[in-house]
Amino acid sequence: MKSQIQESKKNNTENMVKKFLLIVASIFFSLSIQAQDKKAKELLDQVTAKVKSYNSIVIDFKYSLNNAKENINQDSKGNVTMKGNQYVLNFMGVTKIFDGKKTYTIVPEDEEITISKINEKDDNAITPSKMLTFFNTGYKYNMDILQNVKGRKIQYIKLVPTNSKDQRKEVLLGIDIQTKHIYNLIEVGKKGTKTTLTVNSFKTNQPLSKNQFTFAESKYPNYYINKLD
Template identity: 75%
Template sequence: MNKTISNMKNVISLVLVFLLSFSMNAQDKKAKDLLDQVTAKIKSYDNIVIDFKYSLYNSKENINKESKGNVILDGNKYYLSFMGITKIFDGKKNYTIVPEDEEITISGIEEKGDNSITPAKMLTFFNSGYKYFWDITQDVKGRKIQYIKLVPTNAKDSRKEILLGIDSQTKNIYNVIEIGKNGTKTTLTVNSFKTNQPLSKNQFTFVASKYPNYYINKI
C-alpha cells in the first residue's frame, strides 16, 4: 500500500510539473506575442518624438535623482536632449555636445555594448539578449499597463532584470524599469509619445559652425 501511495505521489508530482511547465510556456508565448506586436507597431511609424522622465534610485548609496529629456527617432537616426547634453546620430557618426564643457565628441560608429540601450534601439532593445516572462498588470490613470519581465541572458550583465510596461490598447511602451544587481533602480517613463511628425531635413545634421568656440574631440 505504501509503495502504491508513493507511486501515486510521484505521478501527481510529474503531472504538476508538466502543468506548471505548460503554463509557463504559454505565458512566455504571450509575452513574446506582445513584444512582437510592440516591435511591429514601432516599425510602422515614420518617426517618433518622445518626452520622458528619468529617475535613478539606490537606497544603499543614498541616491535619488530625477531628470527630464526628449528624443526624436527616425530609423536608426536620433536626436537626444538629456541632462544638458545633446546627442545626435546621423546614421554614420555619433555627436555628443556638452555645452557646460564647450566640448564635442565625434565617433565613427554608434555606441555598442551588452548593457547599453542606445536611443536608436530604446524601443526595440528587448528583441535579443533576454529571457522574457509575463508579469503583472497595473491600471495607470485608466490605462491598462501590462508588464513583461526581461532577464538578461549574459551572466556578466550588471542588471538583474528589466520590467517593460506596455500600454495594452496602443501597444506602445509606457515605461522601462531597470533593476541592477547592486540595488540601483532606474526608470524611464514616457510622458508624451508622438508619431509621424514633420521634421526638418537637417534634423539629424551636425553643424560645426554653431559651436565656434567648442573643442572637438574625434574618436
C-alpha cells in the same frame, strides 16, 4: 571637479541611449525572436506592427535613479527624436546626435563637441544595427504583472539576463494595452539600484526638418571639437 561632473553627464547620456535602444530592440526584434512566452511575444508583435507604421517618433521622458541603501533619489527629464537609424537625444544638458554614421556629443557647458565613428565590432558600441540583435542572446522573458496606472492598463514583460556577471537582476518593459505604446522601462540592479525611464509624451509622424539629424559645425564657432577617429 568640473571635468568629473561633465564625464558623469556623458556617461548618463550614454546609458540613456542604451535604454532607448533596449526599448526599440524589444519592439523591432520581437518578430524574429523565438518565443519563450507566447503571450509576451504576441504583445510585442502588436507593438512592433504599431511602431513600424510610424515615420518618426518624438518622446519626452522622465529618468529616475533610486537606491534606498545609498539614499539616492535622482530625477531628470529629456527628449529623443527618432527616424529610421537616426536619432537626437537631449538629456542633462547634453545633446547627442546620431546621423547614421557618426555620433556627435555636444556639451554647451564646456563648449566641447566629441565626434566618433561607430565600430560595429565593439560590443559596447551603440549602433542602429544592434537594435535588431539586442535580444538575440542574453535574455529570458515572460509576461509579468498587469497594473492600472491612472486609468491606463500597463502590461509588464520581464526580461532576465542569462549572464551571471550582468549587474542587472531584471528588466521590466511596461506596455500600454490600449495604445500598444511603451509606457516605461525599469532596470533593477543586483545591488539595489533601480532606474526607471517613463514616457511622458509619445508623438508620431511629426514634421521634422530635413536637417534634423545633421551636425552643423558652423553653429558652434567657439567650441573645442574632439575627433576620436
